[in-house]
Amino acid sequence: MKKPVYIISGLPRSGTSMIMQVLEAGGFPIATDGKRHPDESNPKGYLEIDSIINKLKDNSDFIFNFEDKVVKVIAYGFQYLPSGNYKVIYVERDIDEVLDSMEKMMGAKDESRSGTQKAFIKLNDKTKTDINKREDMDVLFVNYNAILSSPKEHLEEIHRFLKNKNLDLEKMVEVVDEKLYRQKRMK
Amino acid sequence: MEKEFENVSIPTILYKKIEEKIKGSETKSVASYATKVLRESLSKEELTEEELSKEDEEKVKERLKALGYLD
Numbered sequence: 001m002k003k004p005v006y007i008i009s010g011l012p013r014s015g016t017s018m019i020m021q022v023l024e025a026g027g028f029p030i031a032t033d034g035k036r037h038p039d040e041s042n043p044k045g046y047l048e049i050d051s052i053i054n055k056l057k058d059n060s061d062f063i064f065n066f067e068d069k070v071v072k073v074i075a076y077g078f079q080y081l082p083s084g085n086y087k088v089i090y091v092e093r094d095i096d097e098v099l100d101s102m103e104k105m106m107g108a109k110d111e112s113r114s115g116t117q118k119a120f121i122k123l124n125d126k127t128k129t130d131i132n133k134r135e136d137m138d139v140l141f142v143n144y145n146a147i148l149s150s151p152k153e154h155l156e157e158i159h160r161f162l163k164n165k166n167l168d169l170e171k172m173v174e175v176v177d178e179k180l181y182r183q184k185r186m187k
Numbered sequence: 188m189e190k191e192f193e194n195v196s197i198p199t200i201l202y203k204k205i206e207e208k209i210k211g212s213e214t215k216s217v218a219s220y221a222t223k224v225l226r227e228s229l230s231k232e233e234l235t236e237e238e239l240s241k242e243d244e245e246k247v248k249e250r251l252k253a254l255g256y257l258d
Contacts, residue, residue: 012254036255053251054258074256076247106253116250119243126239150212 002085004138005063006070006162009078009127010091011120013101015144016072018179019091020047022155023070025175026167031071048072056080075127086137089158090128093144095121151176197221 024030035050060082140161147154251257
C-alpha cells in the first residue's frame with residue numbers, strides 16, 4: 001500500500017495556511033515550492049504548491065509526488081484527486097469571515113456577495129459529502145474559529161489524528177498563540 | 188398551546204460521552220449539544236440536495252482566479 005498523502009483542505013481563506021504552519025512547527029514535512037511569497041494576507045507564507053489545481057487537472061498523479069508529506073489542496077481541487085491513500089484535515093471557518101478575508105485579499109468589495117456566499121457554501125458541503133463517500137480518505141474536520149478560541153484542545157485532536165508522526169504539540173500550539181497575540185496587539 | 192420542547196431518549200453511555208466532551212466548552216448542556224448537532228445534520232442534508240450549478244461553479248472559479256488559486 002502506498003504511503004498516505006496528507007491533505008490540508010477547506011475553502012480558500014478558511015485557515016488552511018495556519019494549519020500548514022502549525023504542522024510545520026510540529027515537525028511535519030511540508031510540500032511547498034516557495035513560489036507564493038508571504039504578503040499582508042498571509043504574513044507567515046502560504047506553504048503551498050503554486051497552481052496545484054491546474055497541475056492536478058493536467059495530471060492527477062502529480063499528487064503522488066507528495067507521499068508522506070502534507071500538501072494544501074483547497075476544496076475545489078478535490079475533484080481532481082485520483083484514487084489513493086489520503087489523510088485529510090478539512091478546515092472550516094465562519095463563512096462571513098471567509099468572504100471578508102477574500103474581499104480584503106482582492107482589495108475590492110464583492111458586489112455579488114450573496115451569490116458568492118451561496119456558491120461557496122455549496123462547494124463546501126459538496127466537498128465534505130464527497131470526502132465522506134471516498135473510502136481512500138481518512139478525514140478529520142476542524143474549525144478555525146474553534147481552534148482560535150481554545151488552541152490546545154483542538155490541536156490535540158489534530159495531534160491524535162496524526163499520532164504516528166510524533167509531532168511536537170507544544171510548538172504547534174505556539175503558532176496559534178502567537179497569531180492570537182499579534183491579533184490582540186493590532187486591536 | 189403547542190409544547191415548545193419534547194423529550195428524546197439516548198443511551199446513557201452516549202449521554203456521558205457528550206457530558207465529558209462539552210466540559211469547559213461554551214455548550215452548557217447535553218440537550219444544547221444534541222440540538223446543535225441535529226440542526227447541523229438536518230441543514231447539511233437540505234443543503235447537499237442542492238447541487239453546485241454551472242453558475243455557482245463559474246462564481247467559484249472567478250473568485251479562485253482572483254485569489255491566485257487558479258490560472
